[in-house]
Amino acid sequence: MTDRENRTPPTLTGDELLRVLAALGNPHRLRIVATLVGGRQYVSQLAREVGMSRPLLYMHLQRLEAAGLVTGSLELSEDGKAMKYYEVAPFVVHLTPEVIAEAVRTLTDGGSEESGVGRGTRGER
Numbered sequence: 001m002t003d004r005e006n007r008t009p010p011t012l013t014g015d016e017l018l019r020v021l022a023a024l025g026n027p028h029r030l031r032i033v034a035t036l037v038g039g040r041q042y043v044s045q046l047a048r049e050v051g052m053s054r055p056l057l058y059m060h061l062q063r064l065e066a067a068g069l070v071t072g073s074l075e076l077s078e079d080g081k082a083m084k085y086y087e088v089a090p091f092v093v094h095l096t097p098e099v100i101a102e103a104v105r106t107l108t109d110g111g112s113e114e115s116g117v118g119r120g121t122r123g124e125r
Contacts, residue, residue, distance in 0.1 A: 011099070014107030016068075020093060023067035028052065029060050033088060036070060040087035061086055 012020065023029055031050050035041070041049065047057045064070040065086075072086045 012093075012103060014103040014105070017100075017103045018107075019067040020069065020091075023063045023069055024093075026060070026063075028056075029064055032057070032060055032064065033069060036086060036088045040085050042083045042085050046086060 024033075028050070032046070035046060035049050043054055043057060043061075047054045050057065052060075061070060061072065065072055069089055069091055070086050071089045072084055075083050075085055077083050
């Protein structure tokens with residue numbers, strides 16, 4: 001086991017856990033994370049690789065970034081053009097019934113609304 005695998009994952013609050021699970025609960029966002037595992041990419045390149053429009057990709061990237069799963073940075077190319085790069089942030093999600101029980105104790109009233117979870121029946125909006 002590497003040192004990284006030996007570390008205990010940080011305890012997430014209920015609201016943080018909801019954001020992470022909501023972000024990962026979408027097949028497009030899972031594909032984005034999987035693509036970024038291969039290395040950082042600028043938005044246009046990533047949009048081509050995952051096969052979606054840049055506006056839709058930005059929406060998904062915002063959800064992933066808000067959950068702490070990806071990070072974005074703005075850089076200037078040699079010709080002075082601004083380019084937004086994204087990469088996967090290191091993360092570990094360790095989910096057990098006990099972790100969920102602990103996270104529930106820290107939920108705020110607005111937690112489920114912000115994450116998009118808990119509206120309607122069985123996650124429907």
